[in-house]
Amino acid sequence: MNFRLFGFDIEVQASFWISTAFLGYWGNAGGSPREMLPRLAVWVLAVLVSVLVHELGHAFAFRRYRIQSDIVLYHFGGLTVPRAALPLTRIGNIVVSLAGPFAGFFLGGALFAFDHFAPHVTGGMPPLAQYALGTLLWVNIGWGIINLLPVHPLDGGHVLESALGPKRERLAVGISLVVATGVAIGFLYLQSFFAVFIFGMSAFQSYRRLQALSPDTTEDVPRSRAEPKNVEEPLTGELLSLLLRARAAVADEDLLKARSLAEEVLARQASEEPPPPRAIREALEILGWVEMIGGDTDKAARMVREAGKHGEVDPALVGSLHFARRDLREARKVLEAARTKGDDRKEVVGPLIQILIEQGETARAAAVAYDIVDALSEEDARRMAKISFDARAFDWSARLYEAVFERGAHPEDAYDAARAHAQDGAYERALELLRKAVEAGFSDRGRAWSDAALEALRADRALETVLPRP
Numbered sequence: 001m002n003f004r005l006f007g008f009d010i011e012v013q014a015s016f017w018i019s020t021a022f023l024g025y026w027g028n029a030g031g032s033p034r035e036m037l038p039r040l041a042v043w044v045l046a047v048l049v050s051v052l053v054h055e056l057g058h059a060f061a062f063r064r065y066r067i068q069s070d071i072v073l074y075h076f077g078g079l080t081v082p083r084a085a086l087p088l089t090r091i092g093n094i095v096v097s098l099a100g101p102f103a104g105f106f107l108g109g110a111l112f113a114f115d116h117f118a119p120h121v122t123g124g125m126p127p128l129a130q131y132a133l134g135t136l137l138w139v140n141i142g143w144g145i146i147n148l149l150p151v152h153p154l155d156g157g158h159v160l161e162s163a164l165g166p167k168r169e170r171l172a173v174g175i176s177l178v179v180a181t182g183v184a185i186g187f188l189y190l191q192s193f194f195a196v197f198i199f200g201m202s203a204f205q206s207y208r209r210l211q212a213l214s215p216d217t218t219e220d221v222p223r224s225r226a227e228p229k230n231v232e233e234p235l236t237g238e239l240l241s242l243l244l245r246a247r248a249a250v251a252d253e254d255l256l257k258a259r260s261l262a263e264e265v266l267a268r269q270a271s272e273e274p275p276p277p278r279a280i281r282e283a284l285e286i287l288g289w290v291e292m293i294g295g296d297t298d299k300a301a302r303m304v305r306e307a308g309k310h311g312e313v314d315p316a317l318v319g320s321l322h323f324a325r326r327d328l329r330e331a332r333k334v335l336e337a338a339r340t341k342g343d344d345r346k347e348v349v350g351p352l353i354q355i356l357i358e359q360g361e362t363a364r365a366a367a368v369a370y371d372i373v374d375a376l377s378e379e380d381a382r383r384m385a386k387i388s389f390d391a392r393a394f395d396w397s398a399r400l401y402e403a404v405f406e407r408g409a410h411p412e413d414a415y416d417a418a419r420a421h422a423q424d425g426a427y428e429r430a431l432e433l434l435r436k437a438v439e440a441g442f443s444d445r446g447r448a449w450s451d452a453a454l455e456a457l458r459a460d461r462a463l464e465t466v467l468p469r470p
Helices: 016-028 032-065 091-117 127-147 155-164 166-189 193-212 215-220 239-253 257-270 279-293 297-309 317-324 329-339 344-356 362-371 376-390 395-410 409-422 427-440 445-449 452-459
Strands: 002-005 008-012 069-076 077-082
Touching: 008 032, 008 344, 016 032, 032 069, 032 077, 032 091, 032 127, 091 127, 091 155, 155 166, 166 193, 239 257, 239 279, 279 297, 279 317, 297 317, 317 329, 317 344, 329 344, 344 362, 362 376, 362 395, 376 395, 376 409, 395 409, 395 427, 395 452, 409 427, 409 452, 427 452, 445 452
Parallel strands: 008 069
Antiparallel strands: 002 008, 069 077
């Protein structure tokens, strides 16, 4: 099921329906089919509404930071996927993480208040309606409280990681391991075996992450070398087709298809005409991307090491792997070396921009973004321009806003470019951009005359030549 709600694209996968129906059947087992089926339908609908409200909370929080996102409901819950390549601050990440459960608390609280203050109404409802009310209360409040436990990948785990910061990632993962193990043992005592399974899996994943973050495991990521050992012949024929299809599958995040195609290339090593080293290396690189996107950096590093035996490893993969393991120094080194050679792929530029922002070099990050602005989406370019403005890198902010205005001719972009130029002291250029904004349709004189960023233009009455005083 695919639909659009409040401007968000929403996909409900088959696994969501199956897993939700399974839980509902488990909870309603024992009754006759005539009684059970209506309750099962109500359960599925209540869970759908509750999970959707939860994910919409995340999505609206992303929108608060001018980040567009999509919602996918699958398995036993959902996921809100931001489209932006640029990061949020720690506070921003915490706000986004908390917005989901608190959206559920708001819905659950409203229903609880209705039940509490209008018992004559709820008491007279049909049994099925009372069951729906109880289900909505439990899913939105009960599950919401559980979701705030400091366990990865629950929202509480994300809050913990954001609060502690990247330098204390091992501590956050250790806390997640201890809490998940304790909760699993508690549910085992209560004989709630489904919860035991969920928190047991969370404990196992935390344990694996803790192993991957151990100090002695960070050296197994190979460094990208400056020059290839030799010139490789281009691939042709069926091998090239398989690899191109595998790369397209990675771009579409169809990881099963990408893995299958890459493994098909590697399986030919035992044939009479084995693939050349380049094909083997590229297949291993694709498997490295598959593992890293899937969250297993250990396996990704193993694929990269194997790929390195067959030639120069893609610096985008090496840099992204270092970045995923929070080795920012080495990631930056690899990615900047690739940029120096003219590599403008988003897999290189995206992580590099994030690293530079995280390390406080916003102006340099903006310069990198401006260098490839035509390859950026308008939203990403605007977001980088805003980040630059907030960091007082006004010159780069103005350049980025101008580049976006030239592409789409939106008056707000010209207006924001004028604000940045005015803050940078380039008053003539600011007036020129204001004129372009007016020509493109900007007419909010009250906003312009109260905007602190344009104070210098108001002081010498230059603003009045473009936008008369309201």
